[in-house]
Amino acid sequence: MTPFSRHPLDAAILNLGGAHQFSEAEQSAIKKLPITIRLFRPQQDIVHENGPSTQCCIILDGWTCRHQSFEAGHRQISSLHIPGDLPDLQSLHLNDPDFGMTALTKARVAFVPHANMHRLIERFPAIGTAFRREAQVSAAIQRAWLSSLGRRDARGRLAHLFCELYLRLGAVGITDGYILPMPLRQTDLADAVALTPVHVNRTLKDFRISGLIKLQVRKLEILDWPGLRAVSELNPQYLHQK
Amino acid sequence: MTPFSRHPLDAAILNLGGAHQFSEAEQSAIKKLPITIRLFRPQQDIVHENGPSTQCCIILDGWTCRHQSFEAGHRQISSLHIPGDLPDLQSLHLNDPDFGMTALTKARVAFVPHANMHRLIERFPAIGTAFRREAQVSAAIQRAWLSSLGRRDARGRLAHLFCELYLRLGAVGITDGYILPMPLRQTDLADAVALTPVHVNRTLKDFRISGLIKLQVRKLEILDWPGLRAVSELNPQYLHQK
DNA sequence: CGCTTATTTGACCTCGCTCAATCTGGGTGG
DNA sequence: CCACCCAGATTGAGCGAGGTCAAATAAGCG
Numbered sequence: 001m002t003p004f005s006r007h008p009l010d011a012a013i014l015n016l017g018g019a020h021q022f023s024e025a026e027q028s029a030i031k032k033l034p035i036t037i038r039l040f041r042p043q044q045d046i047v048h049e050n051g052p053s054t055q056c057c058i059i060l061d062g063w064t065c066r067h068q069s070f071e072a073g074h075r076q077i078s079s080l081h082i083p084g085d086l087p088d089l090q091s092l093h094l095n096d097p098d099f100g101m102t103a104l105t106k107a108r109v110a111f112v113p114h115a116n117m118h119r120l121i122e123r124f125p126a127i128g129t130a131f132r133r134e135a136q137v138s139a140a141i142q143r144a145w146l147s148s149l150g151r152r153d154a155r156g157r158l159a160h161l162f163c164e165l166y167l168r169l170g171a172v173g174i175t176d177g178y179i180l181p182m183p184l185r186q187t188d189l190a191d192a193v194a195l196t197p198v199h200v201n202r203t204l205k206d207f208r209i210s211g212l213i214k215l216q217v218r219k220l221e222i223l224d225w226p227g228l229r230a231v232s233e234l235n236p237q238y239l240h241q242k
Numbered sequence: 243m244t245p246f247s248r249h250p251l252d253a254a255i256l257n258l259g260g261a262h263q264f265s266e267a268e269q270s271a272i273k274k275l276p277i278t279i280r281l282f283r284p285q286q287d288i289v290h291e292n293g294p295s296t297q298c299c300i301i302l303d304g305w306t307c308r309h310q311s312f313e314a315g316h317r318q319i320s321s322l323h324i325p326g327d328l329p330d331l332q333s334l335h336l337n338d339p340d341f342g343m344t345a346l347t348k349a350r351v352a353f354v355p356h357a358n359m360h361r362l363i364e365r366f367p368a369i370g371t372a373f374r375r376e377a378q379v380s381a382a383i384q385r386a387w388l389s390s391l392g393r394r395d396a397r398g399r400l401a402h403l404f405c406e407l408y409l410r411l412g413a414v415g416i417t418d419g420y421i422l423p424m425p426l427r428q429t430d431l432a433d434a435v436a437l438t439p440v441h442v443n444r445t446l447k448d449f450r451i452s453g454l455i456k457l458q459v460r461k462l463e464i465l466d467w468p469g470l471r472a473v474s475e476l477n478p479q480y481l482h483q484k
Numbered sequence: 485c486g487c488t489t490a491t492t493t494g495a496c497c498t499c500g501c502t503c504a505a506t507c508t509g510g511g512t513g514g
Numbered sequence: 515c516c517a518c519c520c521a522g523a524t525t526g527a528g529c530g531a532g533g534t535c536a537a538a539t540a541a542g543c544g
Contacts (some may be wrong), residue, residue, distance in 0.1 A: 068389045071475060076389040091377040092383070098382045098480035121371075128370050129363075133335040135377035140332070140340045142384050147310045147318040149391040150436030154500070185522065194392030199500055201524060217509090233313060238340035307515055396532070427490065443492060459541085 008110055011084035011172065018132045021227065035110040040064075040103035047088060049100035055111040056092060059085045059159050062107030063183055066099040067191065077192040080104075080165070081144060084172055087138075089131055092117055100120050105183040123125045137240050144238045149194050152233070154203045157193040159232035162213065164239070166222060171241050182220035248272045250352055253326035253414065254300045258372045268366050269404060275362065281313040282306075282345035291342035297353040301325050304349030305425055308341040309433065319434040321384060321405040322346075322407070322426075326414055329380075331373055334359055347425040379482050386480045394475070396445045401474035404455065406481070415484050424462035438472050462475045 003170045010105040013022060013030055019100045022030070040046055046064060047053055059081050065239060067077045072092065078099060087101060092114055103109075111139050121128040139163070148160050165182075186204070190197040206212045222228055255264060255272055264272070279302065282288055288306060301323050308329060309319045320341060323329040329343060334356055345351075363370040378445055383406070390402050407424075411417045428446070432439040449455045454470045456463040463471055 008334070026411040053465070070389075070393050072393075074393045076392040078385045078388050089374075090378040093371070093378050094482045096381070096479050096482070097296050098477075098482075099385060109442070122367065125364065125367065125370070128374070129335070132331075132370070132374050132377060135374060135381060136335050139377060139381045139384060140336070142381060142388060143308070143310070143320045143341060144321050146384060146388045146391060147312075149388060150318040151314075151316045186524095187522080196501055197523085198502080198525090202500090205524080224329075237338050240336050240338070240340075428492095429490080438533060439491085440493090441536080444532090447492080 006222070008035065008037065008060050009058060010077055011060070012086060014210055015084035015172070016086070016127075016134055018130065018133055022126065022130070028127055029120060029124060030127070033112050033116055035112055036109050037108060040107045040109060042103055042105055045100060045102050046092075046107070046109060047097060047099075047101040049097065051097075052095050053088065053097065055089045055113050056086060056117055057088050057101075058110040058112065059087065060108040060110055062103060062105040062109075064103050064107055064109070065188070065192070066101050068099050075191050076194060078145065079138065080192065082169065082172065082174070086134065089135060092131075104188055107173075131140070140238045140240060148162050154199055155206065155231050156233060157195070158189065158200065158203050158207070159212070159228050160234060161189070161193055162220065162222065163229055163232045163234045163236075165220075166225075167236055167239055167241065171239075178222040178225060180220050180222075182215065183218050202235060250277065250279065250302050251275070251300060253302070254328060257414070258328070258369075258376055260372065264368065264372070268368060271362060271366060272369070275354050275358055277354055279350060279352050279374045282349045282351060284345055284347055287339075287342060287344050288349070288351060289330060289333075289339060289343040291339065292356035294337050295330065295339065295340075297355050297358050298328060298334060299330050299343075300352040300354065301329065302350040302352055304345060304347040304351075306343055306345050306349055306351070307430070307434070308343050310341050317433050318436060319430065320387065321380065321436065324411065324414065324416070327371075328376065331377060334373075346430055382482060388463045390424060394434075396437055396441055397448065397473050398432065398475060399437070399448070400442065400445050401454070401470050402476060403431070403435055404462065404464065405471055405474045405476045405478075407462075408467075409478055409483065411480055413481075420464040420465075420467060421460050423460060424457065424459050 009030055013027055040062070044056065049069060055151070061083055064081045064087065065077045066079045066081070067075050071076045079087065091097060121131065144164070148157050152160060166175065166180055169180050174181065184192070186200045187197045190200045191202070195203070204215060208215065212222070212224045212231070215225055251272055255269055288299065291311065303325055306323045306329065307319045308321045309317050311317045321329065333339060382408065386406070390399050394402060408417065408422055410421050416423065426434070428442045429439045432442045435442070437445070446457060450457065452469070454464070454466045454473070456465055
């Protein structure tokens with residue numbers, strides 16, 4: 001783990017490997033992938049909602065989201081992605097994306113041509129297995145969101161989102177105690193939990209008054225974890241961490 | 243395709259194969275899987291929400307659903323499954339299920355031990371690929387549901403569900419023109435689209451009055467497909483059919 | 485034909501939406 | 515260094531889609 005061993009895909013390798021880490025050979029094969037790195041500004045499209053893609057992307061830095069738009073101008077964010085995530089494995093198997101992806105913050109994203117990914121899977125079945133596992137984990141997170149939208153009220157939804165982020169960010173070592181980065185605007189939060197920005201604002205105020213959280217500039221501090229967790233009815237099983 | 247070629251897993255093979263069907267060798271390997279077939283009555287649990295499973299299941303007959311329960315007694319259905327579906331590939335990779343699965347109708351379900359599935363994937367990488375593809379398709383369907391709950395009103399949600407079912411059932415040849423089986427009770431519909439049974443009832447009445455559908459005993463007839471589709475804002479891309 | 489489960493309808497209420505105005509803080513140009 | 519700007523956050527007032535509760539009707543089924 002000397003500084004020399006740093007590679008842009010390190011976080012992704014760690015993330016994908018999960019419980020049983022990749023072998024040396026597998027890791028170095030991943031690191032030899034021909035990647036193109038691009039920078040994005042907040043609100044910039046990474047993958048357009050229509051139009052096929054020939055590359056997979058890997059989040060190196062910053063936050064991105066998948067979303068779908070509606071005629072009335074509303075949009076629904078269906079997942080949030082942080083460094084180490086591979087949010088577009090779907091395009092390896094399906095031609096038409098059913099979602100758009102955009103940056104929520106400044107973001108650094110690596111792109112790998114599909115052909116290279118397919119070859120990688122062929123040569124290293126364990127990587128194929130890891131991709132299947134990753135698909136299942138992110139499907140599980142999506143299910144949790146689905147239930148959240150379906151059956152939780154405004155407080156529950158926001159609390160659940162915060163708890164999930166706390167755990168996910170903690171797993172990749174981005175938290176500082178109970179303080180986590182929170183680069184999303186209230187508008188973005190609203191699109192994620194399917195509320196209006198106005199109501200998100202009111203609910204956050206409610207949380208603040210109840211002493212559950214403190215939300216400053218781009219930083220969220222969880223003041224009362226048991227309390228927030230109770231509001232969220234969180235069952236962290238679905239994250240399948242560790 | 244003589245009657246002699248009928249095998250309980252035929253539908254699943256067709257479903258999984260997708261665009262590029264399996265080779266003879268692959269197909270016969272699948273058919274040689276040691277399956278246990280069990281029958282379930284409506285509302286009976288197939289996979290419990292807690293407790294690990296050591297088998298994958300394949301729906302042979304009937305409808306099932308995945309769902310999550312909440313403390314207040316509510317439940318959210320996160321997906322519906324019809325014959326040919328493999329709704330529990332997740333358990334191949336993740337130990338703890340984050341959902342329960344129950345039969346919505348009388349159902350015939352085949353079970354295959356994980357070990358045999360893993361061996362199958364090892365020997366036939368194309369089957370591993372098919373499993374990845376299947377995971378992505380069902381994730382896409384879940385995303386569509388998620389957006390539906392988040393951004394559509396009661397009419398939109400129900401219409402969207404009906405349109406999706408029409409297309410999915412059509413793809414496996416279960417529809418008869420615009421008539422499709424609809425074994426779900428209004429309570430089940432409510433749990434799927436996150437409304438109360440009462441409001442589902444009112445919305446169905448509204449559809450009936452608008453001449454969009456006819457809903458009789460266990461049968462749904464779509465009287466005005468363009469109309470229903472307009473209400474649903476359906477973009478069938480996400481089903482990735484064909 | 486009686487019993488249970490599902491559907492239907494009515495009356496009332498509430499959570500979250502809409503619309504609109506105001507406040508705030510960080511960035512920018514003079 | 516300061517006045518200005520502008521995106522984002524905050525607050526208020528009124529409304530409506532969908533929820534709740536309760537009762538009536540209809541449909542399976544032994």
